[in-house]
Amino acid sequence: MRRACRTRIPARSGGTVKRMAAAVLAIGFALPLLAADPPGPAPLSLSSALRQVAKNSEQAVNARLDVQKAEQDTRKVQSSYYPSLELSGGHFNRDNQIIALFGALAAPTTEQNFWQYKLGARELLWDGGKRKYALQATRNMVDAADQKGIYHIVSAQLDGMGAYLKALAYKARQGVVAKRIQALESHLKVVNDLYSQGMVARNDLLETQVRLRTVEDQASQVKNQEAVAVQSLNRIMGRSPAAPLALPDGLPAPPMLPGTLLQYKKEALARNPLVKAIKASVKAASAQLTARKRDYYPNVFAEAAHTYEQNQYLEYPNANYLFVGMSWKFYDGGVRSAKIKEAGIDVQKAQRSLVEARRQVEIKVDQAYRDYRQALQEVKTAETNVTAAAENLRIEEDQYKAGLAKTTDVLDAESVLAESRFALVAQHYSAYMKQGILLGITGRKLAQFYSDLSTSGQEQKHE
Numbered sequence: 001m002r003r004a005c006r007t008r009i010p011a012r013s014g015g016t017v018k019r020m021a022a023a024v025l026a027i028g029f030a031l032p033l034l035a036a037d038p039p040g041p042a043p044l045s046l047s048s049a050l051r052q053v054a055k056n057s058e059q060a061v062n063a064r065l066d067v068q069k070a071e072q073d074t075r076k077v078q079s080s081y082y083p084s085l086e087l088s089g090g091h092f093n094r095d096n097q098i099i100a101l102f103g104a105l106a107a108p109t110t111e112q113n114f115w116q117y118k119l120g121a122r123e124l125l126w127d128g129g130k131r132k133y134a135l136q137a138t139r140n141m142v143d144a145a146d147q148k149g150i151y152h153i154v155s156a157q158l159d160g161m162g163a164y165l166k167a168l169a170y171k172a173r174q175g176v177v178a179k180r181i182q183a184l185e186s187h188l189k190v191v192n193d194l195y196s197q198g199m200v201a202r203n204d205l206l207e208t209q210v211r212l213r214t215v216e217d218q219a220s221q222v223k224n225q226e227a228v229a230v231q232s233l234n235r236i237m238g239r240s241p242a243a244p245l246a247l248p249d250g251l252p253a254p255p256m257l258p259g260t261l262l263q264y265k266k267e268a269l270a271r272n273p274l275v276k277a278i279k280a281s282v283k284a285a286s287a288q289l290t291a292r293k294r295d296y297y298p299n300v301f302a303e304a305a306h307t308y309e310q311n312q313y314l315e316y317p318n319a320n321y322l323f324v325g326m327s328w329k330f331y332d333g334g335v336r337s338a339k340i341k342e343a344g345i346d347v348q349k350a351q352r353s354l355v356e357a358r359r360q361v362e363i364k365v366d367q368a369y370r371d372y373r374q375a376l377q378e379v380k381t382a383e384t385n386v387t388a389a390a391e392n393l394r395i396e397e398d399q400y401k402a403g404l405a406k407t408t409d410v411l412d413a414e415s416v417l418a419e420s421r422f423a424l425v426a427q428h429y430s431a432y433m434k435q436g437i438l439l440g441i442t443g444r445k446l447a448q449f450y451s452d453l454s455t456s457g458q459e460q461k462h463e
Contacts, residue, residue: 043248049164049237050157050447056238059156063149070145074138080124080131089117089308110311120305125324128297133290140284147277154273154440156236161436161446163233165429167247170226172425175249177219180418183393184212187410190401204407211411251453253379253428254435261369264442268365269358271443278357282350289343295336298328361441368438375431382424389417 054060091113098110124131188208194200231241239245269275303323311317396413399405439446 041246043246046164046453047447047451049160052237053157053160054153057156057236059152063153066145066149070142074142077135077138083121083123085121087119091115109313114310116309118305118307120303122303124301126300128294130291130294133287137284137287140280144277144280147273150273157446158436158440160236162433163229163236165432167226167229167233169425169429170222170229172250173222176418176421177222180215183414184215207407254432264369265362265365268361268442272361275357275361278354282354285347285350289347292340292343298326300326364441368441372434372438375434378427379431382427385420386424389420393417
């Protein structure tokens, strides 16, 4: 027995050692992973930003509330199709009893103090169609509120898109400034070498150093501008301005928009949310006018009730009854006629607003289409300018090394290259913004249109 125990102890010890060694190795591999920084949030795409604006922005919240408020008007009209239930009653204290006289006879009909109540249901059976057209008008107003909400949401999306593109533009400008610093540091080395050899004056060295410091100051300025743009984007998306937000480094060229100007105009007239909202308002005003005209019709109603009166002189103090009747106002001094005229004026105003909205949409589509096409041309021009400015800087740098140019020529050439790169960034994102405006006017869904964008900046191709 002792031998058996002695033979097992080394086996257990060896297994324990192996397990401890494996644990040590696992901890050793895990420590670098634990020490590494956790991955940051994924960059927010343009499509996701637009969706958040459509869901959480102030305009989106107000749009939902406006629709809910309009729906309450519909519910109020729908309630007229249901009977109303009413309970009334109380205690009467009279100074004298009601006494009926029959010649020389006097007979009391009520007590001096008594209880009385009534429980009844009243329903409007027919009103000439007023409820029908009033309900139709309120439903059209719900549609109008919905389309107006979409219009305001699209406006908010364009604001959010502008803040998003502005932030990306500032980020791209930081890249341009970084390249400026790199180019100026490279040129400063050349100036130092030539100055140490006595080939250039000390003024060249000082001028290059000042230019480098100026550009370094510009780097922090552009970074601050990006931070403010990100805060604005957060606010528009319904988030706290201080919420962390990661953005991509850039966007590719805007997706192509096939179609002609005439096609976009037709599409805008059919799908523009503001035009659709005014159309719904015209329908609501027309239905309201018809409802007003039905005020001349009589109302047919029915009432069923149970009553009780504390009265010792009555054989049946409880009573049940059913009443079917009609009320018809023949003359009201012209109130109904005035209301009909007011409703007719509202119809005319809504129809005129629809005509004006269609004309404005056509003009806006024309302008947005022209601006978008012009922006695409300016992007191509900016790309050519970057290529030419880069070549000019290379030539000026070579000539400076050969003693054929001044340092101011090199610095000016570098500044021209930087400005051309800034212009390319601005034109690149301006084309996006003008494209978004055109899409918004035509009633297209912005988030869906930009759902397949990559995160490679077009302006990076020409750096």
